[in-house]
Amino acid sequence: MSDDTKALVRSTALRLFRERGYAATTMRAIAQEAGVATGNAYYHFASKDHLVQELYLDVTREHATAARAVLAQGGDLTARLRGVMLAGVDAFAEYHAFGAEFVTVAIRPGSAASPFSAESGESRELSQEMFRELVEGASPAVPTGLRDELPELLWLAQLGVTLFWVYDGSPGQRRTRTLVEGVAPLIGRLVKLSRLPVLRGASEDVLALVRAVRA
Amino acid sequence: MSDDTKALVRSTALRLFRERGYAATTMRAIAQEAGVATGNAYYHFASKDHLVQELYLDVTREHATAARAVLAQGGDLTARLRGVMLAGVDAFAEYHAFGAEFVTVAIRPGSAASPFSAESGESRELSQEMFRELVEGASPAVPTGLRDELPELLWLAQLGVTLFWVYDGSPGQRRTRTLVEGVAPLIGRLVKLSRLPVLRGASEDVLALVRAVRA
DNA sequence: GTGTTCAGTTGAACGTGTTCAACTAGTCGC
DNA sequence: GCGACTAGTTGAACACGTTCAACTGAACAC
Numbered sequence: 001m002s003d004d005t006k007a008l009v010r011s012t013a014l015r016l017f018r019e020r021g022y023a024a025t026t027m028r029a030i031a032q033e034a035g036v037a038t039g040n041a042y043y044h045f046a047s048k049d050h051l052v053q054e055l056y057l058d059v060t061r062e063h064a065t066a067a068r069a070v071l072a073q074g075g076d077l078t079a080r081l082r083g084v085m086l087a088g089v090d091a092f093a094e095y096h097a098f099g100a101e102f103v104t105v106a107i108r109p110g111s112a113a114s115p116f117s118a119e120s121g122e123s124r125e126l127s128q129e130m131f132r133e134l135v136e137g138a139s140p141a142v143p144t145g146l147r148d149e150l151p152e153l154l155w156l157a158q159l160g161v162t163l164f165w166v167y168d169g170s171p172g173q174r175r176t177r178t179l180v181e182g183v184a185p186l187i188g189r190l191v192k193l194s195r196l197p198v199l200r201g202a203s204e205d206v207l208a209l210v211r212a213v214r215a
Numbered sequence: 216m217s218d219d220t221k222a223l224v225r226s227t228a229l230r231l232f233r234e235r236g237y238a239a240t241t242m243r244a245i246a247q248e249a250g251v252a253t254g255n256a257y258y259h260f261a262s263k264d265h266l267v268q269e270l271y272l273d274v275t276r277e278h279a280t281a282a283r284a285v286l287a288q289g290g291d292l293t294a295r296l297r298g299v300m301l302a303g304v305d306a307f308a309e310y311h312a313f314g315a316e317f318v319t320v321a322i323r324p325g326s327a328a329s330p331f332s333a334e335s336g337e338s339r340e341l342s343q344e345m346f347r348e349l350v351e352g353a354s355p356a357v358p359t360g361l362r363d364e365l366p367e368l369l370w371l372a373q374l375g376v377t378l379f380w381v382y383d384g385s386p387g388q389r390r391t392r393t394l395v396e397g398v399a400p401l402i403g404r405l406v407k408l409s410r411l412p413v414l415r416g417a418s419e420d421v422l423a424l425v426r427a428v429r430a
Numbered sequence: 431g432t433g434t435t436c437a438g439t440t441g442a443a444c445g446t447g448t449t450c451a452a453c454t455a456g457t458c459g460c
Numbered sequence: 461g462c463g464a465c466t467a468g469t470t471g472a473a474c475a476c477g478t479t480c481a482a483c484t485g486a487a488c489a490c
Binding site for chain 2: 100101103104107108109110116164166167175178179182183185186189190193196198199201202205206208209212213215
C-alpha cells in the first residue's frame with residue numbers, strides 16, 4: 001500500500017493546494033481527504049514544503065512542455081525568450097491567487113521548495129535545460145562568449161520575473177506581460193550589442209562577475 | 216503605562232530577535248521577558264511580523280547613517296554606489312545568521328515587513344531618500360534623463376543584492392562584497408554609456424519599461 | 431507453526447502564532 | 461460621590477505543523 005498511499009497523498013495535496021492555496025490547506029485536511037492518518041502523510045513527505053515542491057515540479061513540467069512548442073518555431077533570441085517567458089506567465093496564471101504564499105515558501109533558503117535546494121534539483125534542471133535549448137537554437141546565433149553563461153542568467157531572469165509576478169495585482173497579470181514584452185527585446189538587443197567594442201568591456205565584466213560570484 | 220509597555224515589548228523583541236533569530240523568538244518569550252501577558256504584546260503589535268518590521272526600521276536607520284558618511288565624501292556614481300552598498304552589507308552583517316528567515320518574512324507580499332508594504336513606508340522612504348542623495352550628489356552628474364528614475368532602480372538593485380546576501384554562505388559574505396564591487400562599476404559604466412547613440416535607444420527603452428510597469 | 435523483523439500506519443501530544451471573553455483601573459460627565 | 465466608558469491587560473483557548481511511542485500485518489528464517 002505504501003506506493004499507493006504516497007501517490008494518493010501527493011495527488012490529494014496538489015488538488016487541495018490548487019483549490020485552496022497553501023495556508024488554507026492543512027496537513028490534517030490533506031490526510032483526512034486522502035483517508036489516512038496525519039502522521040502517515042509525514043511518513044511519506046517530510047514536511048508541507050516537500051508537498052509544495054511536488055506542485056512546483058508539476059507546474060515546471062507544464063511550463064517546459066508549453067515552452068518546447070514555442071521553441072520548435074525557431075526565431076531569434078528575443079522572440080524565443082519572449083515566447084518562453086509568456087508561456088511561463090500562462091502556466092503560472094492558474095496559481096496567481098495563491099502565488100504569493102507559494103513563492104514565500106519557495107524563497108525560504110532552508111526550504112525544500114527553494115529553487116536552489118537539492119530537492120528542487122529535478123525542476124531546476126528541467127527549467128535550465130529549457131533555457132539552454134532556447135539559447136542554442138536561436139538564429140542568428142548567440143555570440144560564443146555568452147553561450148555558456150546565458151542560459152543560467154536567463155533562468156535567473158525568469159525567477160526575477162516570477163518574483164515580480166507575485167506582486168502583480170493587475171488583471172490577467174498584464175503588468176508582468178508588459179515587463180516580459182519589454183525585457184525580452186532589451187536582453188536580445190544587449191546580447192547583440194555585446195559584440196561592439198564599446199560594450200565589449202562591460203559584457204566581459206558581467207561574465208567575469210558571474211563567474212566570480214558563483215565560486 | 217501603555218506607551219511604556221509598547222516600548223518595552225518593542226525593545227525586548229528586538230533584543231531577542233538579535234540574540235536568537237526570528238523562529239526561535241516566540242511571542243510567549245517576548246511577552247514573558249518583558250513581564251507582560253502574551254495577549255498584551257498583540258494589543259500593541261498586530262503580529263510577529265509587525266515586530267520584525269521594527270527591527271528592519273532600526274537596521275535601515277543604521278544603514279542610512281553609515282551611508283550618509285560615505286556620501287559626504289563626494290565621488291562619482293560608481294564610488295558612491297559602491298560605498299553605500301558596502302555600508303549596507305556591513306549594517307546587515309550582524310544579522311546574517313538569521314538573515315534568511317528575516318528576508319523570508321519580508322518577502323511575503325501580505326506581510327507588514329515587506330519592503331513594499333504600507334507599514335514599511337518609513338524605512339522605504341528613508342532608504343529611497345538615501346539613493347536620491349547618492350544620485351544627485353554624484354560628480355560628474357548623472358544624465359538628466361536618468362536622474363528621476365535611477366534612485367528607485369538603485370533601491371531595487373539594493374533589494375536584489377540583499378536577496379543575494381541571504382543565500383551567501385561565504386565567510387564575511389565575501390561573495391556579496393564581490394558582487395557589489397562588480398555591480399557598482401557596471402552600473403556606473405552603463406549610466407555613462409547611456410548617452411552614446413548606440414545605447415540611447417536601449418536606455419530609453421529601459422526607462423519606458425519602468426514607467427509602463429509601474430502604472 | 432513460531433518467532434523476528436520492519437515498512438507502514440495510527441492518533442495523541444507538543445509548542446507555535448493568534449484570538450478573545452473577561453477583568454482592571456483610570457477618566458469623564460454630572 | 462457615582463455611574464458609565466474605555467484603554468490597557470490577562471491567560472485560557474484554538475488551529476496549526478510537526479513529532480513520536482505504540483500498533484499492525486506481511487515477509488522471512490528455521
